[in-house]
Amino acid sequence: MPVLSTPTIPIILASGSPRRQELLASLGLQFEVMPSHVDEDVSAGIPPAQYVETLAARKARAVAARLATRGEAPALVIGSDTTVVIDGTYLNKPADEAEAIAMLSRLQGGTHEVYTGLCVRHHPSGREEIAHSVTQVTMRPLPEERIRRYVRTGEPMDKAGAYAIQGYGATLVQRIEGDYFTVVGLPVGLLADLLERFGVPVF
Numbered sequence: 001m002p003v004l005s006t007p008t009i010p011i012i013l014a015s016g017s018p019r020r021q022e023l024l025a026s027l028g029l030q031f032e033v034m035p036s037h038v039d040e041d042v043s044a045g046i047p048p049a050q051y052v053e054t055l056a057a058r059k060a061r062a063v064a065a066r067l068a069t070r071g072e073a074p075a076l077v078i079g080s081d082t083t084v085v086i087d088g089t090y091l092n093k094p095a096d097e098a099e100a101i102a103m104l105s106r107l108q109g110g111t112h113e114v115y116t117g118l119c120v121r122h123h124p125s126g127r128e129e130i131a132h133s134v135t136q137v138t139m140r141p142l143p144e145e146r147i148r149r150y151v152r153t154g155e156p157m158d159k160a161g162a163y164a165i166q167g168y169g170a171t172l173v174q175r176i177e178g179d180y181f182t183v184v185g186l187p188v189g190l191l192a193d194l195l196e197r198f199g200v201p202v203f
């Protein structure tokens, strides 16, 4: 674990995701957490890269707006969004166990893509740097009984695509092509690039 350093400008993570909090902390930066609670509805037919970038920006903008209302000092706000895409269909968090089973039945034995969008927004100037990253994940063929047992662990319920590669879900994955952290929900290399553009190097 790196020594925690205080960045030159306060950093705010606009996310309630514990995975995102852990990954950002692993970079050794000090930051505050402010979940955005935005509506995640996006117009139908939007391509996946645009979809995750739109939601990442919406999250960062919602939190930046809160800072503006309170007249807060300058800060960098980080928003992020992850979605699983298979054959043009977006799989977000399952509503219940039945939907989790349906999602995993669809993903098993094949390859899908995980898209994560990132937005770093400067408050109060409104300058934004937005980008996304995509990783291909191939899942092992899984018997239905194994899918049901996995869903009963409770792990899939708050995860896009109903699995967590960083948890028991690691055992479901055959291979990935691309950045692991994109699948977990915060591509740290891409984030470091965006922070550098604001003159905030991670190290």
Ligand SMILES: Cc1cn([C@H]2C[C@H](O)[C@@H](COP(=O)(O)OP(=O)(O)OP(=O)(O)O)O2)c(=O)[nH]c1=O
Residues within 6 Å of the ligand: 014, 015, 016, 017, 018, 019, 020, 035, 036, 037, 059, 080, 081, 082, 083, 084, 093, 114, 158, 159, 160, 161, 163, 164, 165, 166, 169, 183, 184, 185
């Ligand atoms: C595919 C996959 C997703 N996920 C998680 C990352 C995200 O938390 C979640 C996707 O939902 P998101 O809507 O991206 O994020 P969130 O609602 O959890 O948090 P917030 O909007 O406040 O930032 O799925 C994993 O943890 N592991 C995985 O392997």
